[in-house]
Amino acid sequence: MLQIISLLVENKPGALMRITGLLSARAYNIESLTVARTLDPDLSRMTIVVDVDSTLRQQVIKQMNKLVNVLQAVDLTESPAVRREMVLVRVRTVQETRTAVLKEAEIFSARVVDSSIEGFALEATGDPEKLDEFIDVMRSYGEIETTRSGVVAVSLESKKLKLQPPVLTEAR
Amino acid sequence: MSTLTNGAKMLLECLAREGVDCFFGYPGGVTLPLYDAIYDHHIRHVLVRHEENACFAAEGYARATGKVGVCCATSGPGATNLVTGLVDAMMDSIPIVALTGQVTSKLIGSDAFQEADTFGITRSCTKHNYLVKKLEDLPQVVHEAFYIAASGRPGPVLVDIPKDVFQAQGHYTPVTSIHLPGYKVFTEGHTGQIRRAAQLMCESERPFVYAGGGIVAANASAELRELVELLDVPAVLTLMGLGALPSNHPNFVSMTGMHGSYAANMGMTHCDVLIALGVRFDDRVTGRLAAFAPHAKVIHVDIDPAEIGKNRTADVPIVGDVKRVLGRLNTELRAGLVGQASTPAAGLQTRLVPPGDVGPAAARQAWWSQVRAWKSDHPLVPVTSDSEIKPQHLMMEIDRLSAGEAIVCSDVGQHQMWAAQLIRFNAPRLWINSGGLGAMGFGLPSAIGAQFARPDKLVFALVGDGGFQMSIPELSTIASNGLPIKIVIMNNGYLGMVRQWQELFYNNRMSSVELDCFPDAEKLAAAYGFKGRTIDKPWELASALEEAVREPGPYLLNVKVTPFENVYPMVPAGGAISEMVLAPPQPVAVPK
Numbered sequence: 001m002l003q004i005i006s007l008l009v010e011n012k013p014g015a016l017m018r019i020t021g022l023l024s025a026r027a028y029n030i031e032s033l034t035v036a037r038t039l040d041p042d043l044s045r046m047t048i049v050v051d052v053d054s055t056l057r058q059q060v061i062k063q064m065n066k067l068v069n070v071l072q073a074v075d076l077t078e079s080p081a082v083r084r085e086m087v088l089v090r091v092r093t094v095q096e097t098r099t100a101v102l103k104e105a106e107i108f109s110a111r112v113v114d115s116s117i118e119g120f121a122l123e124a125t126g127d128p129e130k131l132d133e134f135i136d137v138m139r140s141y142g143e144i145e146t147t148r149s150g151v152v153a154v155s156l157e158s159k160k161l162k163l164q165p166p167v168l169t170e171a172r
Numbered sequence: 173m174s175t176l177t178n179g180a181k182m183l184l185e186c187l188a189r190e191g192v193d194c195f196f197g198y199p200g201g202v203t204l205p206l207y208d209a210i211y212d213h214h215i216r217h218v219l220v221r222h223e224e225n226a227c228f229a230a231e232g233y234a235r236a237t238g239k240v241g242v243c244c245a246t247s248g249p250g251a252t253n254l255v256t257g258l259v260d261a262m263m264d265s266i267p268i269v270a271l272t273g274q275v276t277s278k279l280i281g282s283d284a285f286q287e288a289d290t291f292g293i294t295r296s297c298t299k300h301n302y303l304v305k306k307l308e309d310l311p312q313v314v315h316e317a318f319y320i321a322a323s324g325r326p327g328p329v330l331v332d333i334p335k336d337v338f339q340a341q342g343h344y345t346p347v348t349s350i351h352l353p354g355y356k357v358f359t360e361g362h363t364g365q366i367r368r369a370a371q372l373m374c375e376s377e378r379p380f381v382y383a384g385g386g387i388v389a390a391n392a393s394a395e396l397r398e399l400v401e402l403l404d405v406p407a408v409l410t411l412m413g414l415g416a417l418p419s420n421h422p423n424f425v426s427m428t429g430m431h432g433s434y435a436a437n438m439g440m441t442h443c444d445v446l447i448a449l450g451v452r453f454d455d456r457v458t459g460r461l462a463a464f465a466p467h468a469k470v471i472h473v474d475i476d477p478a479e480i481g482k483n484r485t486a487d488v489p490i491v492g493d494v495k496r497v498l499g500r501l502n503t504e505l506r507a508g509l510v511g512q513a514s515t516p517a518a519g520l521q522t523r524l525v526p527p528g529d530v531g532p533a534a535a536r537q538a539w540w541s542q543v544r545a546w547k548s549d550h551p552l553v554p555v556t557s558d559s560e561i562k563p564q565h566l567m568m569e570i571d572r573l574s575a576g577e578a579i580v581c582s583d584v585g586q587h588q589m590w591a592a593q594l595i596r597f598n599a600p601r602l603w604i605n606s607g608g609l610g611a612m613g614f615g616l617p618s619a620i621g622a623q624f625a626r627p628d629k630l631v632f633a634l635v636g637d638g639g640f641q642m643s644i645p646e647l648s649t650i651a652s653n654g655l656p657i658k659i660v661i662m663n664n665g666y667l668g669m670v671r672q673w674q675e676l677f678y679n680n681r682m683s684s685v686e687l688d689c690f691p692d693a694e695k696l697a698a699a700y701g702f703k704g705r706t707i708d709k710p711w712e713l714a715s716a717l718e719e720a721v722r723e724p725g726p727y728l729l730n731v732k733v734t735p736f737e738n739v740y741p742m743v744p745a746g747g748a749i750s751e752m753v754l755a756p757p758q759p760v761a762v763p764k
Binding site: 010062063 | 291292295296299300301303315319320347348349350351352353354355356357476477478481482
């Protein structure tokens with residue numbers, strides 16, 4: 001079953017490699033991964049969707065929490081969280097179907113980000129299942145090309161973030 | 173204001189402030205600036221003959237002292253040669269800092285001469301690693317590396333330093349604080365769980381202690397001993413834990429696991445409370461997990477939260493430094509006892525005997541009788557012979573000379589198991605071996621590190637004829653430094669452990685396990701300028717070992733033993749530890 005892991009990590013070279021390395025070492029395939037800075041430019045928020053054996057899920061989270069650059073790794077799969085994804089779709093349309101495509105886009109609250117004689121570029125956000133449907137519908141109008149962002153998620157529970165205080169050394 | 177210095181000197185200054193007195197390495201192109209700074213520095217650099225052995229030597233140093241061991245290699249091949257040692261240190265939680273040179277910053281990523289992505293390659297074989305890009309970062313990184321290596325669950329940390337960083341000029345500012353917001357070290361242990369553990373221990377009818385390398389890493393031997401004595405509970409140690417409880421302690425049963433004793437593994441199987449301390453329920457200890465300690469409630473104390481529940485669910489999980497947790501547990505137990513009676517021992521009895529006489533005290537007595545019966549029914553009896561040297565005989569002789577006090581650095585294989593079964597250790601940090609990784613070639617170089625760390629100690633490098641040949645170049649390091657290491661080769665002419673498995677599980681089809689053409693030990697040692705000898709008669713053994721120990725310098729003793737001896741008891745791979753093979757199957761009598 002797909003697992004959604006949310007991580008708060010130090011924005012340092014190699015941090016991403018350490019996290020994905022834990023997954024690849026166990027031969028887990030990553031479905032999607034997003035990463036971007038947080039309000040604090042020294043930190044990044046990462047959302048990973050990955051297929052992990054249910055018996056090993058806890059272990060994977062614990063291993064991630066052990067990484068020096070990881071401040072927090074939490075499993076959002078079954079906890080209250082909002083999950084959203086964005087897709088960009090380029091759909092080729094003929095003159096007769098342009099209106100229909102725009103109507104469908106409206107139903108999915110997609111925005112037109114480019115329009116040309118050949119067709120449209122559309123932007124839609126929502127939960128991944130809704131985007132699957134949107135893509136299916138657009139495909140029925142002709143040749144399409146898509147780019148998905150991967151899931152980003154935010155927990156609806158306030159999780160206490162315990163940061164380690166600096167360790168004073170005797171002037172090393 | 174400090175004087176202008178360069179990166180290489182700054183690095184050595186950091187090492188000195190970390191208390192490093194010697195380190196092990198091999199120079200190369202990009203570490204030239206560092207070696208130029210070492211030339212007249214007070215920290216001793218030990219030139220090994222292969223980088224892998226620099227890493228093993230640093231481990232030997234760390235294992236013998238508990239201090240952080242340091243090794244150093246150049247970029248590219250130097251760094252890649254460290255990998256086996258890094259994984260070894262990772263598996264056995266040994267604190268080492270590996271320093272590697274890297275090509276000049278501008279050339280990184282250009283496939284420059286002797287360039288390798290050391291940072292990427294060593295990501296998975298270190299606890300943490302760094303690539304230093306600016307001189308200003310160097311002191312902070314080096315001190316962080318030492319802090320990470322030694323704190324929490326110890327492990328290897330690698331610092332990759334480009335040549336231009338070694339050469340850059342700058343002012344050294346002492347580091348006064350280390351801030352790693354995501355680095356979580358759990359030490360105290362949960363008070364409620366510690367109470368529950370104490371309660372469970374007191375109520376238990378068949379308690380059993382299973383302690384391991386975590387006790388050694390935490391320097392918690394005294395606390396372990398106190399717990400074992402307070403509860404008067406039988407205790408087993410893992411391969412990594414040997415010495416954590418003195419081998420002659422009355423409560424010590426033996427090593428546990430695949431080649432542990434019958435009593436140890438039966439104790440694990442039949443106990444009702446398993447007190448697991450600084451252990452990770454390794455597959456070589458548990459055998460088939462489903463059949464492991466099936467009746468036991470498990471109290472598991474470990475500093476690494478990821479070890480709790482990894483292989484076996486803990487009924488009472490305690491994440492913390494085993495030294496502190498045991499200290500608090502002992503206080504808890506003592507407090508419980510003092511209120512009951514004047515003497516602790518009597519207190520335990522009073523407390524445990526409920527109305528009637530079938531309660532824990534009586535049950536505990538029965539349990540001890542059972543454990544003693546298992547021990548006497550199937551003891552670890554060394555096999556000896558009048559005509560040939562049995563490997564076990566060799567271990568008994570080493571044990572006699574060591575009397576529990578010598579450092580024994582073992583290689584990997586049959587000799588390692590016999591040594592673990594039969595050689596006694598009065599204290600931790602005397603038994604040094606590659607437990608988790610099982611890296612052949614470890615014995616000789618780790619003995620170099622151990623002897624540098626403990627010049628006062630008698631150090632045996634106990635190796636097989638296979639592993640010895642993997643690290644044979646280090647004879648040169650031993651000779652050049654005049655290290656009085658006693659190299660004892662248990663020479664059976666085979667890769668014994670692989671041969672044993674081929675015999676037992678592959679119809680005795682001995683594929684690529686015979687090691688012929690072994691060099692003449694006397695000539696080999698003489699070629700390096702020290703003494704050596706080969707023996708193959710049991711009556712020569714005692715005097716030859718004594719001669720080796722008497723020799724002020726190094727000594728190479730090649731002991732030719734019975735080639736086809738197998739290590740027993742043995743739990744076949746995937747088997748339950750209660751289903752041990754105790755002795756070789758009796759040969760079927762063939763009618764003449």
